[in-house]
Amino acid sequence: MDFAIVDSPEQAAFRQEVSQWLKENVPAGIEHSVDPKDMSYEQYQLRRELGWRLGKKGWLYPSMPRQYGGGDLGADQMVVLYDEISKLGWSLPPYYDAGGRMATPTILVHGSEEHKNRFLPPICRGEVRTWQLLTEPGAGSDLAGIKMTAIRDGDHYVVNGTKVYVGSSHGADYSWTIVVTDPKGPRHKNLSWLMIPMDLPGISVTPLDLLATGGEGGSGSGVKNSVFFDNVRVPAENLVGGENNGWKVATTHLEAEHGGMGRLADRRVIYDFIAYCKERRDGVAIVDDPAARVELVELYIESEITRLFALRNHWLSTSGKPRSYEGSQYSLRRKLSGLEISEKMLRIAGPRVLTTDDKCGMLKGMVEYFVRDAITALHPGATTDIQRVIMARRMGVGRAEKEQAGALR
Ligand SMILES: Cc1cc2nc3c(=O)[nH]c(=O)nc-3n(C[C@H](O)[C@H](O)[C@H](O)COP(=O)(O)OP(=O)(O)OC[C@H]3O[C@@H](n4cnc5c(N)ncnc54)[C@H](O)[C@@H]3O)c2cc1C
Structure with missing residues (x-):
């Protein structure tokens, strides 16, 4: 049986470049553990280090525009890059960054130029890790039924509520979060998206004792968490895609996720x-x-x-x-x-x-x-x-x- 996938000459040259780059840039000591639940903090840091190096090269988020920290790679090159990464047992990014993966295309479509310039480069360069926060105790499949509120108060939104089954081990810098900004508004017209810095006062994270998982080809989450928001004040400029326009924004997020x-x-x-x-x-x-x-x-x-x-x-x-x-x-x-x-x-x-x-x-x-x-x-x-x-x-x-x-x- 011959299971080989045949490259074009251009792809073969790019494969050579990628494989050489990986030989020179995969940090020493990194383990190729397949199970994210076993990943120690040290191993996680080594993967982040690889992420920074890939990010500098534009290969962490390779299809994103170069002006926002991506690599502008076309489909032919992407196939090769992912294939070489997967030979090492990883995906891109080589650590759990589900919030970044869904937020990048979503911000590209629905964000202002200021949002794109502020949020996209740090994600694409691997400087921050982002979780995606959608599911709540009473709302999974029925995402439009979420209850977490974000009420405008001057230059901030005050966020209260709980998300479940979210995130990973070893924390995050941001959470890309869907919230209710108009609790009395009609279904689907009462939602918005916030990019929330995870170091704000009032946020607490509790790991859930569940069957560990990954789901993302070697860059899986390991553990899932509940995240509690207690009067968390989020700067209003972190609302992406327009107040109460969150269902429209969600259609892009969900399309990317699906x-x-x-x-x-x-x-x-x-x-x-x-x-x-x-x-x-x-x-x-x-x-x-x-x-x-x-x-x-x-x-x-x-x-x-x-x-x-x-x-x-x-x-x-x-x-x-x-x-x-x-x-x-x-x-x-x-x-x-x-x-x-x-x-x-x-x-x-x-x-x-x-x-x-x-x-x-x-x-x-x-x-x-x-x-x-x-x-x-x-x-x-x-x-x-x-x-x-x-x-x-x-x-x-x-x-x-x-x-x-x-x-x-
Ligand atoms: C490993 C793992 C990782 C996850 N990671 C994240 C994450 O990073 N961020 C996040 O926000 N969430 C995350 N989730 C949560 C995930 O998105 C929800 O589990 C999912 O949306 C389903 O919601 P639920 O579990 O509440 O099930 P429910 O919505 O309660 O559904 C229960 C059952 O009813 C069925 N059902 C529901 N509605 C319908 C319908 N209209 N028609 C037919 N059947 C229906 C479902 O198929 C399911 O079998 C994760 C979950 C898991 C298991």
């Missing part, structure tokens, strides 16, 4: 699993078994389809083509194929690959983490049910008028 921009897939686990199945142990390899070979090919196809959906979305968004249900289609596909691939891995290699024992465990628990992550990944960024609902609305199924995809540029 996968409207693609997410160049982390394939390391697939490559490593195939290599593991080809390895001879006591003279026998898993691929000697014809039934395992069939499953392995199906597993590869499964992951390849997901990769191609991501690539298609990446191309649609970077080339400004019309989009409709594709973001949710990719998200649904990614979530379901994660489970399908997990099951195939277990059928092919047996339950011993779930152990973290060095002798028979797969690469220090990589498969165990993949399987655990596939389960928890069904929920974040909207559940599979919600992705189906969105697709139906955009396809005009059950509603006379087709719902439009959120703007990404």
Whole structure:
């Protein structure tokens, strides 16, 4: 079986450049742990260091405009950059920065020039880490039903309420947060977005004792938290996209989160699993078994389809083509194929690959983490049910008028 992806000559030259750069710039001592729950503060700092170096090069947020700290890379180069990063077991950024990933396209579409100049460069250069704060105890899928208030008081908004299932280990500098700015206003017309510095008085963070997860190809969150806001005074100039215009702003945030921009897939686990199945142990390899070979090919196809959906979305968004249900289609596909691939891995290699024992465990628990992550990944960024609902609305199924995809540029 030959699973190689063929580069154009330009891509081959860029791959060489990226691989050389990574050899010279990945900080010494960094571990390639696949499970973010195991990441010590020192290891997190090393990843941030790599983030700063990537940021200087414009490769931390490679598709963002150079004037805001990005790299202005096109789709062909992005594919190569993500592929080389994923060989090391990471995604971009190489640490959890979900708030930054969703805020950057959203601010680009809905922010003022002042917001773009103030918020985007520090995120794109890796100087700050940002969480995304949407979910509340009474509002997950029904995001428009949030209750956290931000009431204008002079030059500030006073924020009160609770967010849950948010963030990661090791804190954040900012939270990109949806709030209610008009508690008496009509649903969908009462919301706004604030970029909130996390060191403001009145913010407290409590880790939740949950099944640890990642969901982002080696840059996962590790832990989730509740964040409490008690009379937090946020400068009014940190409100992005206009007061009570937050639902419109959310359509871009959610489109990015659901996968409207693609997410160049982390394939390391697939490559490593195939290599593991080809390895001879006591003279026998898993691929000697014809039934395992069939499953392995199906597993590869499964992951390849997901990769191609991501690539298609990446191309649609970077080339400004019309989009409709594709973001949710990719998200649904990614979530379901994660489970399908997990099951195939277990059928092919047996339950011993779930152990973290060095002798028979797969690469220090990589498969165990993949399987655990596939389960928890069904929920974040909207559940599979919600992705189906969105697709139906955009396809005009059950509603006379087709719902439009959120703007990404
Ligand atoms: C690992 C993980 C990471 C997360 N990270 C973040 C984060 O960084 N920031 C953040 O803000 N939030 C985060 N979340 C929260 C996540 O966004 C919510 O869990 C998600 O939106 C679902 O909300 P809920 O859990 O309240 O489920 P609910 O909304 O209560 O849904 C419960 C069930 O009902 C179904 N359902 C609900 N409404 C409908 C409907 N209209 N039609 C059909 N079925 C429906 C759902 O599919 C689900 O099965 C994270 C969650 C997890 C598990």
